[in-house]
Amino acid sequence: MSRIFLWLAILLTTGFIVKGQDNVVQALKREINRTIKKDNDTTGWNWKRGGLFSFNLAQGSLSNWASGGDNFSLTANGYMNYFILYKYKRHFWDNSIDVNLGYIQSTSLGSRKNDDRLDYLSKYGYKMDSLGKWYVSTLINFRSQFFDGYTFNNNQPTFTSSLLSPAYIILSAGFDYKPDQYLSIFISPLTSRWIVLANKSLSDKGGYGVPAGAGNFNQIGAFITLNYSNTIAKNVTYKGKMDLFSNYQSRPQNVDLFMTNLFSFKINKFFSATYSLDLIYDDDVRLFGPSKNSPGLQTKSLIGIGFLKPLNTKRS
Template identity: 50%
Template sequence: MKKFLFVFFLPAFYTAFSQDATVQDLKTESSKTITKDPNDTIPKIWKTGGLISVNLAQGSLSNWAAGGEKFSLSLNSLLSGFAFYKKNKHSWDNLATWNIGYVKTTSLGTRKNDDRVEFTSKYGYALNPKLNLSGLFNVRTQFFKGYDYPDADTKNYTSNFFAPAYVLLSPGFDYHPVKNLSIFVSPATARWTIVRPDSLRALYGVPVDKPADFQFGAYGTISYVANLGKAVSYTGKLDLFSNYRHNPQNVDVYMTNLFAAKISRILSVTYSLTLIYDDDVRQFGPHNTSAGLQVQSLFGAGLMVKFDNFTPKPPKAPAP
């Protein structure tokens, strides 16, 4: 992050024929050579920041002839933070995100509708300005218990912390053809699907007698950030994984999309779309034994605050 050196020149006024002592002093001060602090010319090797977003929606009905829920309330939030390191040919990118959401209605009570925790760490060594030799570590799970609701009176326990969790370790190449676009490809990736309770392992293709299933295959991920206008931004990621050891033609997909439109400094409207296909998760179809595309769509309006570098700005110099 570049530092700016603000230099204020005191005006020196003089006439063509005479100068008093006060004016002469001002002129002398304004003509002095100012020496820069060497530390101000050293670029930052760490860049840090984050984002907090909270969206809230509420509805109520009273004597409503068309029917509906008497009361509904939904809350969705996103917390993310990053720490990027770059020095010479070395780079190290770290990103953590947590999405959590709940919805409450009169008839159904309180239910979780979003819970995703993800951490990614990627080291890179620059081979040229656009290509890095890289190593990537990623873990994805959730914090709280999750349930499936086949009907209003039934709920089935389906998830918990590290049940499942997906852990991935991948060496490969990271290509940056343009700004804010990263394409990472690895032909040799290790991935573990971890499920702690044995009662849930069959839901995610993990052997009942083992806490984790090891997979080896090819992996690719594309990350992109773009400004679609002065107030609208897009953040997207697409992960693809092919398991060499079992049905390599059935590629697992994990895709996230976030559109954010700023209304004011802290107010925003957001829309997120998440698509997941995991060939080992066979909970769908007529007999709940087939893999299927999982889709999550969330729209909300609320608060969004960004933090960048967490470095306080230097105080302004007093006016002359």
């Protein structure tokens, strides 16, 4: 499975780069026959900020329902993205934060969360070419959650995660390719990744690739992240991110995958349907259960109809 993800990433990345190289060649041909301008390198301060907020709520109830089911269920999910971009001459600074929170209440299962993620990304780049497509860049990424997490076997909760347990911190240097305003491909041959287990009870047990009692663990490897956001059809927008990490120190052929996908289907000015799909493959995470002692693909999908509010984009 890990090799499939690796080859998929290589094919996608190669396709994007080949397409981008063709665009670069065509653009260079156009530049030969026009007067060279330095507008991109002489503009002043340029800040841009904006984002998206959505909230979905679903409720169900049954009474004397012959086929069975929960007498009552309530599900609430919220998503918020906010970004701040800064461009000045050849400098580019990109900051974004994604917050996902979800909660479910039902008569049979009680209350529990069904979504919880905090993801912050800060990336600085210096433009290398006159076309503004290649940047030498550094990247910092922090990913964790807000609340305690549990797995449920026979409806019995087992404490498995918490704030900063685990937390993933990535510090990376490499090259950022931006063929257009929708796509960014960051490639780093040298990346440092820390896995943190701040909770003492979880740290004492170990897991997530962290040795028991250590509290944190560092890995050195290669890192690729692809970010894409665009309106793919009328009233349909897509925002996706895919991270790939290969640990040089242990089983580098087993590539870790973290992928998020969010589709928004606009109904009217304030309401939309949303569908999210998250995929995770971490070679250091052994799935829970009596017979599961190997890594596997983790999937999570959520669908709902609710309130959608674009956060105003501002420039300064």
